[in-house]
Amino acid sequence: MHFEVPKIRMHTFREFAQHYLMIVLSILTALGLEQWIESVHHRHAAENASMQIDAELRGTLDDIHKSMDANTQKLAPLRALNEAITADVRNGVPDQEINRHIQAMKDKFLLSINWPTFPSQAWDVAVANQSATWIATEKLHKYAGAYAIQREAANWMAYKSTLALDAPRMVELRTRIRLGKEVDPLELLGVLQQMINSSAETISHLEETARPVQAALQGEQKP
Template sequence: MHLEPPNTRLVSFKDFAKHYLMIVLSILTALGLEAWIEHTHHAHAAAEASRRMDGELHKVLGNIEQSIAVNQKSLAALKALDAQVGADLGAGLDDAAINRKIQARRDDFQLNVNWPTLSSVAWDVAVADQSAGWIDASALQRYSTAYTAERELDTWLQRDSTIPVDAPHLVNTLTNLQTGRPVDPSDFQRSLRQMEMMLGSDISRLHVAAARIAPAVRGPAAGQPAD
């Protein structure tokens, strides 16, 4: 900031007060303008960060909903096969007859698990460039909750979702089906139940994550793609 000293003699207190007031007003004006420019910059950065996060979370929510639909379809097929095997066992059919019916539907014995594509790039950028700190507190809380739910879902899917399934035994059963070898019907049903439990747990977790993410997705504008 550059201040010009008065180029005339101050011959009275009135002249001094006048020049002093002009200097003070100039300083206050400059500070106010600087504060306004900084506020405008922060507001723009916060709005841009919000736009990116809205778009990103909208995509994530769509991916989760798509995964739920795919997994529910897979679960329905497994349950139908399970019901058939259970009914045959209950009716006292011999293993050979049950195996023929299992072989006829062997394509339904698939652990077709769909996991959503998750992304937190917009949130990471907002934290890195500090624009997250300029977002309204209530909105920031919603975003934080949504991205926390996303991280927790990703951790669970990667580490815990497959716990109910005996993978080696599942591969052995699938191999027997593909090569036309007989399977033990009761053992086969236990494998089905494991797969159903895994899919059911995944679907439940996906629903919980979607319910926590949805409040942060704001209206139609949220559908704009995140760059």
């Protein structure tokens, strides 16, 4: 910022004081205007970043709910098969008869898990261009929590979601059933329980992931 001091001969102290005061006021006015412009810029950048992040999180939350609904529907046939075979075993039904029941319900012996994508472009951009630093602290913490739990959920799905599932055993049983071969009902029930637990745990993780995302969207600015 550069100021040209007027080259005026001062005849009295009062004239000098007046010119000095004018220079000081000019500087203060310019500084105040500059700060106001910067403040407006920061506010607009924060509002724009919040709108982009809110839109991204709304899409994520919608995908989470869709995945939860899909997984709940796909879990129902597994539970129905498990309940039917469990009842047969408890009632002492011969294995040959149980296998006929298994063949009649073989289409239910299928594990299919739906998992949403977790986009983070809006958040990454806000962090990269520092507009995130101008968002209100409370709101920023909610955003950070929402994206942090998404990363945790993605890591769980990639590395831990199938730890309790004996996939080779499941594939072997599916192959035998598909070919019309008899299987051990107790072995089938063991694998069924693994499949049910994996699907139910996935739904539970999605529910936990949805909560901080929903919290971050409370009181959001509507576009």
